[in-house]
Amino acid sequence: MTPSGERLQVGEFEIIRLLDGTFFVDGGAMFGVVPRTLWEKRAAPDRENRIALALNCYLVKGPGVTVLAETGVGPDVDRRHIDFYSFRREPGLFRLLEERGVRPEDVDLVFNSHLHFDHCGGNTLRTAGKEWTPAFPRARYVVQRGEWEQALHPVERDRPSYIPARLRTLEKSGALELLEGDGPVSPGIEAVLIPGHTAFHQGLKVSSGGRTFFYFGDTVPTSAHIDLPYIMSYDLFPVETFNSKKKLYALAVAGDWVVSFSHDLDHAFGTLVVAGRGAEFRPLAP
Numbered sequence: 001m002t003p004s005g006e007r008l009q010v011g012e013f014e015i016i017r018l019l020d021g022t023f024f025v026d027g028g029a030m031f032g033v034v035p036r037t038l039w040e041k042r043a044a045p046d047r048e049n050r051i052a053l054a055l056n057c058y059l060v061k062g063p064g065v066t067v068l069a070e071t072g073v074g075p076d077v078d079r080r081h082i083d084f085y086s087f088r089r090e091p092g093l094f095r096l097l098e099e100r101g102v103r104p105e106d107v108d109l110v111f112n113s114h115l116h117f118d119h120c121g122g123n124t125l126r127t128a129g130k131e132w133t134p135a136f137p138r139a140r141y142v143v144q145r146g147e148w149e150q151a152l153h154p155v156e157r158d159r160p161s162y163i164p165a166r167l168r169t170l171e172k173s174g175a176l177e178l179l180e181g182d183g184p185v186s187p188g189i190e191a192v193l194i195p196g197h198t199a200f201h202q203g204l205k206v207s208s209g210g211r212t213f214f215y216f217g218d219t220v221p222t223s224a225h226i227d228l229p230y231i232m233s234y235d236l237f238p239v240e241t242f243n244s245k246k247k248l249y250a251l252a253v254a255g256d257w258v259v260s261f262s263h264d265l266d267h268a269f270g271t272l273v274v275a276g277r278g279a280e281f282r283p284l285a286p
């Protein structure tokens with residue numbers, strides 16, 4: 001089993017990858033227009049042509065602040081999603097937080113790259129009375145306004161990706177904070193709009209002590225997706241994903257950023273070097 005927590009120090013911030021679970025997705029869908037003869041060299045498919053993926057969450061602990069980027073699929077994952085994607089969640093995000101001494105009320109800020117069900121499933125929990133309630137009672141929940149509107153009013157194409165009933169809980173509780181484009185969310189921590197997977201998808205940037213950590217979200221779901229044309233079929237705006245990747249790689253290489261992915265099982269952290277028109281991934285030594 002891949003280790004469920006790897007850590008990185010970025011100046012005053014400690015960043016830990018926490019795995020909410022694993023799942024399987026068709027390799028063709030994961031790599032879009034790229035033929036299997038090419039992608040299978042980077043991600044070996046099983047007999048059903050599926051590749052194994054992680055539900056990565058990143059815990060960011062800084063001076064007086066605890067941030068959680070993504071909450072995985074959560075404990076209340078639908079039966080139909082379990083059957084379709086073979087989700088496995090033991091021990092899952094909440095147990096891993098507990099093992100590290102982080103209580104739900106310790107989390108100040110929950111950051112979601114976007115609101116597809118596999119990224120914000122742990123935002124809310126169901127109480128004994130079957131009501132939805134925020135899983136982190138003191139946290140601000142930070143998301144782009146455009147993504148929020150899309151999630152509550154999805155078009156037919158992306159309706160299966162959102163669960164609006166759970167999301168409305170955050171609005172009712174007053175915990176929701178809607179962003180409009182790039183901007184700081186806490187000292188040293190910034191949201192960066194990176195359109196492509198959805199129109200208002202965002203990445204997370206943490207800077208301290210001359211070092212930068214960047215979380216790509218679904219713009220680059222795994223290290224096998226580093227090449228510019230390796231874009232998921234799920235992306236609503238693939239041309240924008242391509243452009244977003246190109247722009248970010250230039251910044252990541254120039255600034256020697258440590259980068260991370262939403263669904264990479266094997267690599268929690270790495271860096272990028274220039275290769276051809278794009279970049280090449282170098283895992284960070286444990």
Ligand SMILES: [Zn+2]
Pocket residue numbers: 116118119218262263
């Ligand atoms: Zn995803």
